[in-house]
Structures are given as C-alpha cells and as structure tokens.
Amino acid sequence: MSIEQFIEKVVANCEQRGLKKYQITYRESESDSLSVFEQEVSENESSDNLTLQISVIVNGKLGKMTTEKFVEEDIHMLVKQAVMNAEIVENEDEVFFHDGSGDYAKVKPYAPLMDKLEKLDKVAFLKELEAKAYALDKRVNKVVATQYGFSRGKLIMRNSLGLNLSKEEFGAYAYVYLSATDGKLNKTASEVVSFDKESDFNAESLAKKAVEKAVAKLGSVEVKSQKTRVVFENVTFANLLSSILGIFSAYEIDKGYSKLKINSIGKKIASEKFTLIDNPHLEKGFATASFDGDGFPTQNKKIVEKGVLQHLFFNLSMAHKYSTKSTGNGTGGLGTKPFNLYVEKGNITKVELLKVLDSGIYIDRLNGIHAGVDLVSGDFSLGAEGFVVEKGMISNPVNQFTISGNLYCLLEDVEEVADDLEFKSRSIGSPSVLVKNVTIASS
Amino acid sequence: MLDKILVLDVLDEALKTGGEFAEVFFEDKITNSLLMGNHKIESSAFDITCGVGIRVTKGFFYAYVSTNDLTRDGLLKAAHKAAQAIKSEKRNVQINFVEEKFKTVHPVLLNPLDVSKQEKKEYLSVLSQKAYAKSDKIKRIEASVLDKTQKVLIANSEGLWVEDKRTYTALSLSATVDNGQEVYEDFSRKGAMKGFEQVKNIDLEAFAEEVVSGAVEQFSAVNCPAGKMPVVISNNGGVLFHEACGHSLEATSVAIGASVFAGKKGQKIASDKVTLVDDGTIPSAWGSLNVDDEGVKTRRNTLIKDGELVGYLVDRFNGQRMNEQPTGSSRRQDYTFAPTSRMNNTYVLSGTSDPQEIVASVKKGLYITKFGGGSVQPATGDFNFTVYKAYVIENGKVGKPVKGAKLIGNSADVLMNIDMVGNDEKVSGTGMCGSASGSVPVCHGMPTLHISSITVGGQK
Numbered sequence: 001m002s003i004e005q006f007i008e009k010v011v012a013n014c015e016q017r018g019l020k021k022y023q024i025t026y027r028e029s030e031s032d033s034l035s036v037f038e039q040e041v042s043e044n045e046s047s048d049n050l051t052l053q054i055s056v057i058v059n060g061k062l063g064k065m066t067t068e069k070f071v072e073e074d075i076h077m078l079v080k081q082a083v084m085n086a087e088i089v090e091n092e093d094e095v096f097f098h099d100g101s102g103d104y105a106k107v108k109p110y111a112p113l114m115d116k117l118e119k120l121d122k123v124a125f126l127k128e129l130e131a132k133a134y135a136l137d138k139r140v141n142k143v144v145a146t147q148y149g150f151s152r153g154k155l156i157m158r159n160s161l162g163l164n165l166s167k168e169e170f171g172a173y174a175y176v177y178l179s180a181t182d183g184k185l186n187k188t189a190s191e192v193v194s195f196d197k198e199s200d201f202n203a204e205s206l207a208k209k210a211v212e213k214a215v216a217k218l219g220s221v222e223v224k225s226q227k228t229r230v231v232f233e234n235v236t237f238a239n240l241l242s243s244i245l246g247i248f249s250a251y252e253i254d255k256g257y258s259k260l261k262i263n264s265i266g267k268k269i270a271s272e273k274f275t276l277i278d279n280p281h282l283e284k285g286f287a288t289a290s291f292d293g294d295g296f297p298t299q300n301k302k303i304v305e306k307g308v309l310q311h312l313f314f315n316l317s318m319a320h321k322y323s324t325k326s327t328g329n330g331t332g333g334l335g336t337k338p339f340n341l342y343v344e345k346g347n348i349t350k351v352e353l354l355k356v357l358d359s360g361i362y363i364d365r366l367n368g369i370h371a372g373v374d375l376v377s378g379d380f381s382l383g384a385e386g387f388v389v390e391k392g393m394i395s396n397p398v399n400q401f402t403i404s405g406n407l408y409c410l411l412e413d414v415e416e417v418a419d420d421l422e423f424k425s426r427s428i429g430s431p432s433v434l435v436k437n438v439t440i441a442s443s
Numbered sequence: 444m445l446d447k448i449l450v451l452d453v454l455d456e457a458l459k460t461g462g463e464f465a466e467v468f469f470e471d472k473i474t475n476s477l478l479m480g481n482h483k484i485e486s487s488a489f490d491i492t493c494g495v496g497i498r499v500t501k502g503f504f505y506a507y508v509s510t511n512d513l514t515r516d517g518l519l520k521a522a523h524k525a526a527q528a529i530k531s532e533k534r535n536v537q538i539n540f541v542e543e544k545f546k547t548v549h550p551v552l553l554n555p556l557d558v559s560k561q562e563k564k565e566y567l568s569v570l571s572q573k574a575y576a577k578s579d580k581i582k583r584i585e586a587s588v589l590d591k592t593q594k595v596l597i598a599n600s601e602g603l604w605v606e607d608k609r610t611y612t613a614l615s616l617s618a619t620v621d622n623g624q625e626v627y628e629d630f631s632r633k634g635a636m637k638g639f640e641q642v643k644n645i646d647l648e649a650f651a652e653e654v655v656s657g658a659v660e661q662f663s664a665v666n667c668p669a670g671k672m673p674v675v676i677s678n679n680g681g682v683l684f685h686e687a688c689g690h691s692l693e694a695t696s697v698a699i700g701a702s703v704f705a706g707k708k709g710q711k712i713a714s715d716k717v718t719l720v721d722d723g724t725i726p727s728a729w730g731s732l733n734v735d736d737e738g739v740k741t742r743r744n745t746l747i748k749d750g751e752l753v754g755y756l757v758d759r760f761n762g763q764r765m766n767e768q769p770t771g772s773s774r775r776q777d778y779t780f781a782p783t784s785r786m787n788n789t790y791v792l793s794g795t796s797d798p799q800e801i802v803a804s805v806k807k808g809l810y811i812t813k814f815g816g817g818s819v820q821p822a823t824g825d826f827n828f829t830v831y832k833a834y835v836i837e838n839g840k841v842g843k844p845v846k847g848a849k850l851i852g853n854s855a856d857v858l859m860n861i862d863m864v865g866n867d868e869k870v871s872g873t874g875m876c877g878s879a880s881g882s883v884p885v886c887h888g889m890p891t892l893h894i895s896s897i898t899v900g901g902q903k
Contacts, residue, residue: 037699040503044528047509047779048521049494062486068511069471069493085487088477088560093485144701144822179701179822186703186823225670255480256582256619259626334486368827371816372849376619376628377661381849381900383818383827400825402669402849402900441669441849441900 003028003050006070007158010054013079014160021057022082023097023159023295025332026050031151031171036126037143054082055332057097061089064333093254093334096316098295099161105281105298109288112150112172112195120195122148125174125203132207133178139215141181144188148174163295172196173425176206180214187220187397189213194425196284213364216387220397222442223361223388229415229436230403231357231389233364234350234422238430241343243369244407245428247378248276248303249329249336250318257376259408262312262322269309270411273346276304278313280328280339287339287427294330298339301327307412313338342429346417350432353418355392357434362387362394363403378408384440401442413437444606445469445495449515450598451538453497456522458600461531462499462506464759465522466599468736469495470778477560478587479567482575487560496778499525505760507781540604545740547733548726551610551638555590558639563588566614570647574618577655580662582621588642589613589634597738605738611729611884612641613873616650618658629657629831634729634873634884657813657832660844667833667848667901673808674850674894675801675836678869681887684719685789685876686817686826687854688712692746692754693772694761694784695879696821703824703854704752712752713858716794716892719747721756723771723787729873730788730886734771737782741771746789747858758784776881783880790888794864798891801863803839809848809899810834810841817850824854849900857897865891 001009007024014022028050035043053066056079063086067078126146133143151171158164177190191210193200200206232240247258254262260269270276280298282288292298294316301311314322315330329336346353354362367383374380381404387394405413416434423429450467457465472492478485494511495518506528510521567586574584591611598604613634620627631654635641676683688704696702704712713719723741725731732741737759746754757765758773761784774785802810810833817828830848834841870888 037503041528042504043781044504044506045508045781046524048512049509049779050511065489065491067491067493069491069513081489084560085489088484088487088564090483091480091485092483142699142701142822144696144699188820188822255585256621256626257628367820367825367851368816368818368829368849370818371829372827374628376626377846379847379902381667381829381847381902383825383849383851383900400827400851400853402827402851402898404667404669404847404849404900404902406902439669439900439902442898 001072003070009072009075010079013075017079017083019056021097021160023055023157025053026156027153029151029153031149033147033149034122034126035145035147036123036130039127039130041123054078056082056086057095058083058086060094061086062095063087063089093317094320096320097159097161098163098316100163100295102297104290107281107288107290108283109169110196110284110286111170116201117172117195120201128203129174129176129207132204133176133211136208136211137180137215139180139182139218140178140211141186143176143178145177146175157295165291165295167289174206176210178210178214180218182218187214187217192425217385217397220399223398223401223440225441227437227439229357229360229434230438231353231360231362232433232435233362234420234430234432235424236364236366237343237433238428239366239369241430242428243373244375245338245341246375248312250312250314250322251335253312254318259378260309264309265312267309268307270304270307271414272307273417274304274307274411274414275302275344276341277302277344278338278341282340285340285427286423286425289339292328292330293332293337294326296326296328296330298328340427342421342423343417343431343433345419345421345431348416348418350418350420353416353432353434354389354394356416357389358392360389361440362389373407378406380405380407399442401440404439405437409437410435444594444596447540449518453518453522454538454600456519457497457499457525458536459533460526460529461533462501462526462529464500464600466498466597466737467495468778469596470593472591472593472777473556474591475555476587476589477563477567478585479571480585481583482571484564492777494778495521496781497522497525498781499529500760501529501531503764505781509779536600538600539602540598541602542604545733548724549636549731549733553639555610555612555639556592566642570616570651573647573651574616574655577651578620578659580620580622580659581618581655582626583619585617587615590639597736599738603738605734607733609732610636610638612637612639614642614645616654618655620658622662625662627658627661629654632873636727636729636731661846664844664846667845667899669899669901671896671898673805674897674899675805675808675810676892677812678865678867678889678891679812679871680814681790681872681889682814682817682828682874684791684889685786685885685887686819686828687857688719689786689789690819690878691821691824691854692756694755694757694765697755698761698764702821707752710752711750713747713750714861715750716864717747717750717858717861718792719789720745720792721772721786721789725788725870728788728870728886729884732787735773736775737769737773739769739771739773741787744770744772756784756786758782774880774883776883780880785878785880785883786876786885788870788886788888790868790870791864791890793866793868793890796863796865798865798867801865801891801893802836802841804893805836806838808836810836826854827851845901847902851898851900857894860895860897861892862895863893867891
C-alpha cells in the first residue's frame with residue numbers, strides 16, 4: 001500500500017468516527033553523508049524516513065500521535081490513540097486548526113547550488129580538505145573529522161477544515177573538525193560551509209578557516225577574574241541567542257518560564273542598540289517558510305526594535321487566549337518557534353567595534369550552552385574561549401574561562417553592534433556584539 | 444520482529460560487494476508521555492518509532508543505511524545501497540543464526556502499556572497536589588510520566604541473533620517559585636529500566652519536598668564566588684566523571700587518536716584515590732542494558748584503577764583500529780544512528796574518607812550537591828558543567844546556598860587533584876547523554892570527594 005493510500009485510509013477512519021477536526025502531517029526525508037579519515041572514506045551513511053502525525057481536536061482539546069509504521073491493520077488503533085490523547089487533556093487553553101485562509105508569502109528558502117553540487121566529487125573534496133588542513137600548518141596534529149552531507153525533505157499538511165499545504169526542504173554541508181597543538185596543550189576548531197555560494201566549493205579555504213581558528217588559540221594564557229566588557233563574535237552571539245529565544249515565546253511566558261510578560265509588549269527590555277528580527281521570508285534563509293507548524297501564514301516582524309519589545313511568538317492557541325493574532329510561529333503543538341531570527345546589524349565594522357571595546361575580552365566560543373542558561377531567573381554561567389583585547393586589537397588567546405551574568409541584564413547591556421551579520425549554516429544569526437558587565441572567572 | 448529468512452537475505456545482499464561484516468538492527472518502540480501542568484493534563488502523546496539500520500563494514504570503513512520501509516523490497520533495497528559503498532570481491536559466507544537467549548536482569552512487574560492514562564494521571568495529580576502544598580510561593584508545578592518500550596532484534600553475518608525488550612519508566616517534577624521579585628525553578632527526574640512499578644514505588648511526598656525545597660532555597664542564595672578554590676562534591680554529583688573523563692575514554696575518539704587519553708593505557712591519569720567503572724549490568728538502572736546495540740552482553744568495565752588508565756569503552760568497529768575487543772558499550776538512540784561506544788552507568792568506587800570529615804577539612808570552598816548538564820572536548824580535555832545546587836563552605840561548615848555556579852577545567856588536571864574520596868558511593872541520576880550516536884539513557888555515581896583546586900565560575 002502506498003503512503004497516499006495509507007493517508008486516505010486514515011482520513012476515512014477519522015470520518016467514520018465522526019471526527020470533525022483532524023489533521024495529517026506527513027514528512028518524508030532522506031539524507032546521505034560521507035566521511036574521510038586519513039585519506040580513506042571511513043563512513044557512508046544514508047537514511048530514508050517517513051513519519052505520519054495524526055492530530056485531532058475533540059471538545060477543543062488536542063490529541064496527537066506519530067508513527068513510522070504503516071500497517072493497515074494498525075490504522076484503527078492509531079486514530080484511537082490520538083483521540084484518547086485528546087480525551088485526557090484538561091488544559092483550558094483552546095487549540096485550533098487553520099483552514100488555509102490568508103496570504104501565504106511566495107518564499108525562496110535555502111537550497112544548495114544543485115548543479116555545482118551534483119558535479120562535485122565529494123570524496124575528492126573531503127580528501128583535499130583533510131590533506132590541506134594538515135599541510136597548512138604543521139601544528140595541526142589531528143584532523144578529527146571531515147564530513148559531507150546532503151538531505152532533502154518533504155512535508156505535507158492537510159486537515160478537515162480544508163488546509164492543504166506542502167513544502168520541500170534541503171540541507172547540504174561540509175564540515176571539518178581539527179585540533180592543533182603546541183606540544184603541551186591541544187586546541188580545537190571547526191568550520192562548516194553550506195554550498196549555497198561559489199566560494200563554499202573551495203576545500204582549501206574551508207580548511208584554512210578551521211586551521212587559523214585552532215592555531216590562533218595556541219599559547220593561551222590565563223585571564224584575570226574580573227567584571228568586564230566583552231565582544232561576542234557574530235556566530236558565538238547567535239549561539240547564545242539560540243539558547244535564550246524561549247523567553248520571547250507567548251507559550252513559555254504563559255507558563256511562567258520567561259521573565260517577560262505578555263504585557264511587556266511596548267516596554268523597553270533591551271538596549272536601544274538591540275533590534276531582533278524574525279523573518280520567515282528571508283531569501284535563502286535556512287528556516288524560510290510560508291507557513292508555520294499550525295499551517296498558518298508566517299510573517300516578517302521585529303521582535304525587539306531599538307530595545308522595545310514589539311512582538312512575541314504566538315501560535316493559534318496562545319493568540320486566542322490573549323485575544324490577539326497568531327504571529328505565524330506555531331509548531332502544531334503547544335509551543336512556538338522562530339524562523340530566521342537575527343540581530344539587526346549596526347553601522348560599524350568589527351574592527352571598529354573592537355576599537356570601541358578598547359580593552360576587554362573577545363569571545364569566540366561558548367561551551368555548555370545547552371545547560372548553562374536558566375531562562376526563568378535569567379542567570380547564566382558558561383564555559384568560554386577567546387582572546388584578550390588591548391588597545392582595540394585582538395592579542396593573546398586565553399585558556400577556557402567562565403562568563404556569568406543575567407541574560408535579561410545582558411540584553412540591556414548591549415553597548416554596540418557591528419555590521420558583520422552572519423548565519424553560519426543555521427537559521428539564527430547575529431553580527432558581533434559588544435556587551436558590558438560580564439563576570440569572567442579563571443584561575 | 445523480522446523473519447529469519449528475510450534477515451538472512453538482507454545480510455547476504457549487504458555482503459554482496461565484498462563487505463567483511465554485516466549487521467541488521469531492527470527496532471519497534473512505543474513512547475508514551477503524559478504532562479500535567481498547574482493540576483491539569485496539558486498534553487498526552489503516543490509515538491511509534493520503527494525501522495531498520497543495516498551496517499556493512501570492511502576494514503576501517505563502514506556503510507550504514509536506515510529505513511522504515513520494512514517490506515522485503517524496502518529492506519533489500521537498503522542492503523543493496525549499503526553494499527554499493529564497497530567495491531570488492533564477494534566472499535562466500537555461510538550464516539547460521541544461533542539465537543542467544545538470556546534472562547533479563549531488568550524485570551518489568553507492571554507493563555506501562557497496560558496502565559491506563561487515567562491511572563497515570565492519578566499519580567501526577569497526587570504528586571502535583573503534594574508539591575503545591577509545600578510552599579505558598581509556587582507559581583507552577585509540572586509533573587510528567589514517560590514510558591518507553593523498545594523491542595530490538597540484532598542479527599549479524601557471524602550468526603548472532605539476539606532479541607530484547609527494554610522498558611523504561613520515569614517520573615519528572617518541576618517547580619517554579621516566585622516571591623514577587625525573583626523566579627526560580629528546580630527539576631528532577633526519577634527513571635529506571637522498570638515498568639510502572641517505578642512510579643508506584645516513588646515516595647511522592649519526599650519527591651515533592653526535594654524539588655520544591657530546591658526551588659525555594661534559591662531565594663536565599665547568594666551569587667557564587669568565582670575563581671580557583673577547593674570543592675567538595677556530594678555523592679549525587681557523578682556527572683563530573685561523565686564529562687571530565689568518561690567521554691574521553693570512549694573508543695569513538697580514542698580509536699582515531701582524538702582524545703587526550705588515547706595511547707595512555709597503563710599510565711597514571713588520575714590520583715591514586717580514583718577507581719572508575721562503567722557498568723551496564725546494574726539491575727534495573729536507567730543506563731543498563733542486557734545486551735548493547737551490537738548484541739554484545741553488557742558488563743562491568745574498569746576504566747581507571749587506583750589512578751591508572753586500564754581500559755576504554757570499545758565498540759566493534761572502533762575496536763578494530765585499536766586492536767581491542769568490544770566491551771558491551773556500543774549504543775545508539777534509535778535505528779537511524781550507527782552504533783558507537785558510549786557510557787552506561789559510570790561511577791567512582793568508594794574510598795576511605797568520612798564524608799563529614801571531607802567537608803570539615805575545607806577552610807574556604809564550595810560544596811556541590813547537584814549538577815546540571817555539561818560538555819567536554821575529548822581532543823583537548825577541556826570540560827565545563829553547570830552547577831544546580833551548591834553551598835559555600837567556611838571553616839569546615841556548609842553555609843549559604845549559591846547560585847549561578849559553573850565548573851570548568853581540564854581532565855588531566857582535575858583528575859589528579861582529587862585528594863580525598865569518601866566511603867559513601869552511590870549510583871544515581873536519570874540522565875540523557877547526547878553524543879555521536881544520539882541521545883541515550885545513562886546513570887552516574889560517586890562517593891563524596893574533594894578536589895583540591897578547580898575553577899569555579901560565578902557572578903561575584
């Protein structure tokens with residue numbers, strides 16, 4: 001039985017049960033990856049995956065189930081599970097399916113340069129990547145991993161209210177992770193490309209970026225424990241941003257997992273240098289999409305403009321609860337998600353930003369982000385790596401240290417933003433950012 | 444489960460181009476979860492994960508293809524795809540499956556699939572009520588129950604045929620408290636390789652007390668002092684060893700020389716007081732297994748003995764490069780991941796010191812009773828982790844709680860700096876460890892111990 005037939009049978013079962021509101025979300029994904037180690041192909045992985053989600057709304061409550069097993073005899077049980085899940089929910093937050101009305105933007109999401117990628121000899125690319133990494137600097141003691149990957153996905157969403165949407169998603173990358181040594185200590189670095197620019201097809205330049213990053217860290221010194229001003233490198237600030245974006249979710253706020261409130265909209269919550277944008281329509285963006293997980297049209301909006309909170313992420317359910325409109329940030333479940341989320345770039349270059357810093361620390365890596373930020377209190381404490389900045393110039397690398405502070409204060413403490421906005425193979429981006437009042441600890 | 448003749452044909456297809464070894468990993472898993480927030484069920488989920496991963500190896504190369512098209516054609520196509528990556532002469536391999544039978548040491552007394560959502564809800568209601576009753580500062584209590592039932596079949600070209608059923612059940616509680624100025628949260632999960640009896644046997648009153656008091660306590664917490672200082676870690680802090688040396692002892696990084704501990708077998712990497720084991724056999728422990736995901740029986744592996752590195756965690760594939768036998772440590776999140784060496788239940792054995800005397804010996808330092816997550820770069824040994832619960836120690840006495848603490852260090856230094864080890868070893872934790880082959884359940888353990896000097900990050 002084909003998937004199409006399976007879906008038809010699920011729909012028929014929903015109808016038989018007299019369900020008025022049901023939704024089918026079907027995902028098809030395939031991926032391939034290749035690794036080279038010591039000039040030999042060491043791994044070749046590929047996967048084909050089909051997932052079907054059945055969502056039902058019974059008495060205003062949402063019930064869902066997902067399956068990867070497509071056996072006709074199971075259909076009755078699958079739909080029943082979704083209904084049982086809806087029946088046990090007591091939460092008063094009403095949930096909704098969307099009927100497909102509204103304007104869906106025509107979007108141009110990220111895709112690799114397919115013609116060029118198809119012609120690329122991936123094994124040769126990885127071999128060159130590894131060889132160049134060793135050849136570029138004799139302090140490179142181990143190229144731990146080189147990998148190429150490609151993925152393609154298709155999503156179909158249909159519901160009983162008439163919604164019928166689909167989209168295709170691509171992913172492509174090459175990656176190198178290596179370590180360099182000065183004989184005593186090792187330092188690691190990684191670098192990635194996404195094959196959407198001509199320059200991404202150059203293995204040597206990819207190797208060079210990673211090698212430069214790793215060797216620059218050799219000979220590191222201890223930094224003094226202090227409260228200081230720091231510049232976060234663009235990609236590093238984007239990483240930090242990715243761990244705190246939950247504070248802008250209406251759902252998280254509703255549950256008390258953010259210090260912001262629904263009525264914080266219109267209030268100043270950050271420095272006036274700080275503007276945060278969620279643009280689902282960004283050309284070639286990694287999360288560019290015309291509809292969200294609820295099937296609702298997405299919209300381009302400023303979350304924070306010059307320090308003032310303008311929007312929160314709303315899905316259909318939270319929008320109903322707070323008598324507002326969905327911002328098109330639904331997930332199809334209870335939570336919300338952003339699309340291409342980034343800090344708006346400023347007017348000065350990174351070199352000028354370091355001049356503004358004059359003396360302090362430049363941070364180009366944060367460790368343990370997944371665990372070190374408490375969104376409820378805002379307190380964070382993270383492992384960090386970087387360099388001393390003296391007279392506006394990057395000088396000695398420093399050994400791993402910790403940075404701590406409070407993220408709600410950090411947003412207020414943004415002093416200046418550079419113009420080097422970057423999305424590094426992901427949908428969250430940032431320029432380099434200068435922040436004051438960061439506590440640094442080291443030995 | 445899959446039919447033997449079909450699996451035989453799949454392995455045969457996979458070896459067609461000269462592969463030396465082929466393996467089929469089949470999984471059929473049901474995951475159930477129920478979440479109660481603010482006294483009301485907010486979500487209930489039921490998910491089926493089902494598919495096959497086919498692996499073919501030749502020398503230091505492997506191909507891995509996963510699919511959830513379980514038809515004969517689908518599986519043969521996947522096997523064919525895996526074989527395509529190898530271009531050599533087919534060897535004649537005669538496969539005779541010998542079904543390996545064993546008695547599970549992780550019995551399930553009450554199958555969670557037989558327990559109704561209604562009954563599960565009752566437990567969440569009682570736990571929630573108990574938690575709300577603990578403080579008038581509570582903003583929200585979230586309680587959830589999760590159960591996973593994973594059936595696996597692992598068969599390979601050497602004739603191995605192992606089937607197993609793994610049942611996990613966990614109860615979680617989170618409390619958010621608000622005193623008008625500050626908001627704090629505390630969270631705990633109690634899970635085991637057991638059925639629903641895991642939930643029935645939890646003392647809900649004590650669980651509520653543990654989590655709510657943990658959240659409330661933070662109102663009186665002061666900013667953590669920063670800098671290098673002596674630290675005492677209670678016997679709840681086993682994740683230290685998971686990050687500080689566990690990952691760096693996995694063949695995944697050791698085999699290719701990308702670990703600070705590669706090539707150091709027989710050398711001293713920790714103080715004499717440290718003996719570290721990884722044990723996948725502890726009955727019903729969250730991180731245990733009967734057989735690993737390559738079908739190898741789990742065992743108790745000693746990794747560090749009296750400070751000397753004596754063993755690594757080894758999977759079949761990386762073991763070839765290292766010339767070592769598998770240690771029953773090969774794991775994967777699900778069929779979409781190729782397996783690799785991972786930890787199970789990692790813990791430090793008891794020493795001789797009295798825990799109270801360890802604390803009393805510290806003039807000024809930090810006493811840590813709960814860690815959050817952390818990470819490590821095996822190639823450098825640099826690790827970090829978040830401290831959830833800690834207190835200052837002054838003149839040998841445990842004082843005020845502190846907040847916002849982080850520990851960082853390098854494995855090589857920190858393991859050497861362990862100069863007192865208590866006699867109160869305990870294995871606990873219901874952790875999820877994320878690494879090369881996905882997210883897998885693990886436990887940690889240790890006795891109370893003293894690190895003479897480590898860098899503490901904080902806001903003061």
